[in-house]
Amino acid sequence: MKLINENPWQYLSVKLPMLGAFFMLIVLILQWALDYKIIDGDTAAIIASTVIPALTWFGRKIAQPNLHNVNQFVTVTAGHSNVDPGAVNGKFKEAELVTKFRNAVAHYLKEAGIAIKTDGVGSDNQNLNTAIKLIKGSDVAVEFHMNAATNKAAYGIETIALPKDKKLAQDLSKVVAKAFNSKLRGDNGWIDQSQSARGKLGFISNGGLIVELGFISNETELKTFNEKYWLAARDVSDILISYVK
Missing domain, CATH: 3.40.630.40 (Zn-dependent exopeptidases)
Incomplete structure (x- = not known):
């Protein structure tokens, strides 16, 4: 397997879902540390299965002209x-x-x-x-x-x-x-x-x-x-x- 020589963090379709997952992780850590339920398991599952994929789709749709120059050479x-x-x-x-x-x-x-x-x-x-x-x-x-x-x-x-x-x-x-x-x-x-x-x-x-x-x-x-x-x-x-x- 040969990896593509590029930085994946330049893409919003990578940044946005990772940012969403990070915030959800912070919430879960806080509710565990404070012993206070902010979101329940069902809500966390819904976020993981719908919101994060939606962020991926949204990030993919946002134009990044500097990254999509098909004539680059x-x-x-x-x-x-x-x-x-x-x-x-x-x-x-x-x-x-x-x-x-x-x-x-x-x-x-x-x-x-x-x-x-x-x-x-x-x-x-x-x-x-x-x-x-x-x-x-x-x-x-x-x-x-x-x-x-x-x-x-x-x-x-x-x-x-x-x-x-x-x-x-x-x-x-x-x-x-x-x-x-x-x-x-x-x-x-x-x-x-x-x-x-x-x-x-x-x-x-x-x-x-x-x-x-x-x-x-x-x-x-x-x-x-x-x-x-x-x-x-x-x-x-x-x-x-x-x-x-």
Whole structure:
């Protein structure tokens, strides 16, 4: 038996009958402690068999839009594409590395029962226009990239996002930096798009976030990525799961 990964206490159909049962228990305890009959056994049985089920039905009928969004999904995409390798270090291509990371994050999200949209499956990595189209309607959209610099010692993790997503950007950067034993760049891991050297980015302007998973040009950071990207992907998926829940 596999349990659903959710908190049942968020539903009124659970809260209301449990609250009714709790109050009835308090009454029974009080009448026992005070030796004074507040309700008799027949009345308690009627409450248990009718009132509590009625509370369950009533709780189920009350609309909770934040819990019943049938279009809820997370978008995860990989930077660049099958025809654009991005930054390159020897045999390693940015587009291929971030595609593996995207797949790992998608795996953990699906395992947790989260609906997802991606810009490809397996080694497929579609172009930016395709990725941007997937953002619409999603609860959160994240694309993965790797930095590169002429200074081979440059390293660190950052997430580029609009100010409204600052906290989420910092949370994503923190777990990646911890997994890769790296440092946070920018404002505790967040880079405001307006402060980015890349200028205005289409994925971010349409509501997404871009996580830079270290520097492909740094041999140590590249080695760590290849060794620990599954660990970082698991932690990133945990942040995204918490965000949508």
